[in-house]
Ligand SMILES: Nc1ncnc2c1ncn2[C@@H]1O[C@H](COP(=O)(O)OP(=O)(O)OC[C@H]2O[C@@H]([n+]3cccc(C(=O)O)c3)[C@H](O)[C@@H]2O)[C@@H](O)[C@H]1O
């Protein structure tokens with residue numbers, strides 16, 4: 404059997420565009436003489452359409468788009484995904500259509516409702532009927548993404564008499580997720596004893612990135628095809644012949660993260676109607692790394708750097724930012740902020756004096772961060788450039804960022820990248836030539852909001868901070884369990900306390916690219932207001 408694998412990039416809600424992508428792939432499948440063309444989950448709407456599914460007008464438009472796909476089919480059987488109204492219920496379905504007619508419909512049985520997924524908010528589960536559809540005399544078994552991950556379901560699927568299984572997916576990226584997918588698909592293919600075709604989309608959608616990596620495994624569990632990761636790809640595989648098979652390389656973990664960040668930024672900016680961005684450049688590692696990713700995602704001509712020196716800025720912060728600007732070939736402007744900071748302080752001076760609160764504290768530090776935020780947003784408004792924020796996961800975890808200051812902006816590129824990983828990424832980016840000035844990477848991190856300030860004055864070393872954070876966030880370990888790993892108990896308590904108390908800041912933070920198994924956002928939903936403390940009161 405000859406199949407077309409359509410690793411395409413559907414856009415959520417762009418029904419017309421998605422139908423066009425399907426038709427283009429179907430034409431290619433006809434040209435290649437394929438029996439089947441297999442698409443990703445919810446091809447017609449993109450994934451996840453969220454509460455658009457609750458709008459009657461959206462579902463009317465979906466039905467129309469599905470009709471157009473079916474009407475446009477010829478001898479090639481299109482195997483595509485769409486939401487489907489079924490009486491009072493809504494189903495997450497796969498439709499099989501050939502020669503303008505519907506051959507079969509399968510409804511997803513296992514609706515994921517953890518992590519970033521919310522499918523039980525929208526869909527009712529199918530009961531497994533119509534899981535096998537006959538196409539050109541071949542029996543095709545059909546599954547949808549999460550269906551594949553459940554052993555009990557797989558045992559039933561294995562009993563069905565099929566020649567081939569296809570699984571349509573919308574499986575969001577986290578680091579090395581492809582290894583998990585391929586191990587699973589190999590196991591299932593051997594269980595089913597027939598080739599298994601796994602098709603995943605590409606593209607960034609708000610905080611998630613689809614990394615593609617569609618693949619085919621034969622009934623013996625051997626990988627016979629792997630499409631490239633992080634790019635649209637439409638190609639064929641013949642289950643009876645080895646001709647034209649490709650096994651694209653699997654990038655190492657750090658490269659996967661880099662490519663996910665680049666794709667996440669590009670698609671977020673472009674799909675929200677912008678082409679250009681602005682970034683405050685401090686000479687530090689986070690703004691440098693953010694700028695490099697922005698340049699790789701959008702092109703140097705679309706990135707503006709703004710240097711905003713204050714009275715506490717060190718000489719190297721300016722020279723390191725200038726070196727970065729030169730290395731990247733981006734446009735940059737310098738706007739000293741001292742007069743703006745003084746103006747804000749002057750306005751407040753008499754009132755603070757009346758209250759006996761003239762002594763400078765974090766208030767004045769934050770005024771600097773906020774004047775920067777104000778100026779960067781003014782540039783954003785005047786030029787239509789989206790402001791990228793630079794805070795990393797370690798800082799967002801402990802609240803080491805100023806509301807309406809350095810948190811101001813539209814998209815937080817490093818929101819799911821721990822500080823230690825920001826260093827690793829920066830060194831990897833510099834592996835063959837200096838892109839990020841080496842001084843930026845080697846100097847101790849500092850917010851430079853008061854004289855001689857260093858991050859290590861208020862935070863544990865990033866190695867220790869990140870290890871504690873990962874244990875609490877990713878592994879959900881408590882204070883005692885983390886301390887038992889050999890960390891100072893008081894330090895663990897302090898970090899866990901900061902993490903819990905900063906929930907209010909994270910809820911006001913811009914979205915950013917998910918690269919870990921538990922990103923801040925939909926993956927990790929804690930109340931802001933609560934009274935369960937994991938530290939000594
Ligand atoms: N639960 C809650 N819900 C809503 N609002 C809440 C709140 N709890 C406090 N607040 C409010 O939040 C305010 C405090 O937040 P905020 O104004 O942001 O200020 P705050 O967290 O006090 O200070 C910012 C911290 O971030 C550090 N920083 C700033 C800038 C850059 C960097 C860096 O290197 O990246 C680090 C800075 O050194 C300082 O430690 C309080 O005044 C209070 O009104």
Ligand SMILES: Nc1ncnc2c1ncn2[C@@H]1O[C@H](COP(=O)(O)OP(=O)(O)OP(=O)(O)O)[C@@H](O)[C@H]1O
Nearest residue numbers: 683684685687688689690710711712793809849850
């Ligand atoms: N002098 C500056 N000029 C321009 N932007 C600045 C300046 N100082 C801070 N910013 C902006 O505010 C962000 C937070 O800066 P800060 O230096 O306080 O923290 P950081 O987390 O160490 O970031 P970085 O590693 O980029 O310095 C910076 O990444 C940058 O976007």
Ligand SMILES: NC(=O)CC[C@H](N)C(=O)O
Nearest residue numbers: 515548549552573574575
């Ligand atoms: N859309 C889905 O059903 C995705 C769930 C699945 N476990 C994954 O690969 O992420």
